[in-house]
Amino acid sequence: MASWPDRVGGFFALDDDWVRPSGGVSRGDVVVTLTTVGLALLVLELMRGVGSLTAVDLPWWQQWALTTLPCLFLLGRRRWPLISVSLGSVVYWAIGTFEPLMANLLSTQIVYFLIVFAGVAWARSRRAMVAVYTVIIAAMFLWLVWGLATGQVMSDMVATADPDALVPATVAAPVMLSVINILYFGGAVIGGQVAWRGARQRADLEDQAVTIREQSDRLRDNAIIEERLRIARELHDVVAHHVSGIGVQAAAARRVLDTDPRATKGALSRIETGSRDAVSQMRGLLGTLRMGESPVGSAGPGHVPEPGLPDIAVLVSERAGGPLTVDHEVVEESAGDLGEVPGAVGHSLYRTTQEALTNAVRHSTARRARVIVRVGPGHAEIEVTDDGRPRTGTSGTGMGQLGIRERISSHGGAVEIGPRPLGGYRVRARIPLRSEEKA
Structure with a gap:
């Protein structure tokens, strides 16, 4: 039975050398990035409109900048996936340290989730991806521990503790935060790997389709060659037989030309019949060559049944x-x-x-x-x-x-x-x- 490290390595395909093609930064990436920026700013203004950001002591343009900056990493998520997720993580950490409420915006959380997802889905090397994400997740874990140690997490999550709660706030806050982060990062990483595997399977299917098409072409070419060889044998038999027969009958006619006109006439008649038969069979064979892509076994005009x-x-x-x-x-x-x-x-x-x-x-x-x-x-x-x-x-x-x-x-x-x-x-x-x- 496979061990857990082997299972994890198998899930993330660490031994797979396949490189997912990126295609560079496309027009679609630009459209997605600009659309995300527009939606993020709209969410920001809606939250400001309902008073959810009154505690943020920043001018509006700084709020716009902190909201827009994470969205820009979506632009290179396919071309530079690991660089984008690394820089995006640093920016997210900086925003969370500088102004935690801005990092907790719904739009910012969704954008960072997409960046983490894309890093796994588009990374060129599985081993490099695992190494980068191990560092990112370890850094996020240390950041969480630091926040718990300094009391920042408690102050942000616990407004007024309920003394009648079964689980005290000092336990509930870190457990909730841990579960949320596990689901958040776990969902992004697992979803990204599933997307990568889907792309890998599609690439395999395309390769198989190309192989099948090439094999079909080879089989078709071999069938054409075999058919031409068969026709060449037919032509050899037809020509050799009839020319030989015509030569024999001509020799016989020459020998009795002066002594037996009736025998001469019979020999010439057989020459005529043999030559017509040869021409008829050769026309049938050449007609087969001219059929090209006609269905096998179809009879064109002038087709002569094969003798039996x-x-x-x-x-x-x-x-x-x-x-x-x-x-x-x-x-x-x-x-x-x-x-x-x-x-x-x-x-x-x-x-x-x-x-x-x-x-x-x-x-x-x-x-x-x-x-x-x-x-x-x-x-x-x-x-x-x-x-x-x-x-x-x-x-x-x-x-x-x-x-x-x-x-x-x-x-x-x-x-x-x-x-x-x-x-x-x-x-x-x-x-x-x-x-x-x-x-």
Whole structure:
């Protein structure tokens, strides 16, 4: 359990290095000070009007000066809090010594309370504040003891003692004065510390808001970068696949141009279809880039749906007539499983198949390939195999295979890429569709 010194130190935040910003002397401080001076002088004149200051043997201008002087320390209460409360205490002590009735004015008491309050609330250093206030309170206590010892307090507080009172005047006067001072200074100090803690909490909330805003900006930037990388992979797959297919069909058309016009026409038709498909998909991807701040998933004009597992059949048919013969097979554990595959999963498997077929044409001697799509309630899988060997001088950058691994791993799937033991090459990607399989 924490000791009392620790509790007091914790309440006054002695280990906190936070410095409350002051902002200097503002126009508001000037307005507050002038308003307080006006109200204090009004209270002074009202008290003089009802005869409460007849015992004060001072001309009116000195009374005005003694009333105005404490109010002036409110002007620098935020800019120089400890200096203001120190000088204000000296002035208050001087007024109380010189003319006690002027120090006991309601307006003067309120002004000094505000000065003490502000010193705690705006002090830059908690330790310096505690040190200054310890000296001030000790000095005020010694002043009170001196007043009791000299009889000044008794003469000011006790007009006529009541002999039938339960508590004699010699006890009642110092007890009352002690309680009043404890409540007075205690209220000002505790209230000032509560105000300082409120400002500290507001500063923490502002810092947290700035941190959250910065983190949100970073997350947004990271999301934009990830989306651009995804689109870059899409463009790589689209361009590589269609340009490769167009090259293959153009080569086939050139070989049969003079001998088989019908085959040439078919090859040119497939070139036309492939080029249009490539342009259409590229427009969709570039349209995504142009959406800017459009909501995620919103479709703008000309938006092309992303291809999925059912579109692999079209992908295979585009290879017809080329040097690579592709067989396509779909294996479903239950009828309709293919249509239950989520669009994002199907799209990733489609792009994986596209990249695998493109690599088979560009980087191997394969003449035959096989694409098998396997779908069950808990998984979706594609397997692309061919019968070729690596073609010398055609090694790529590796970005295609890297893109395949990134696509599949983003869904918690697994990829196998490499040569087969009996010859040829295999690309196999499997994505779980159930949370328990992912675990």
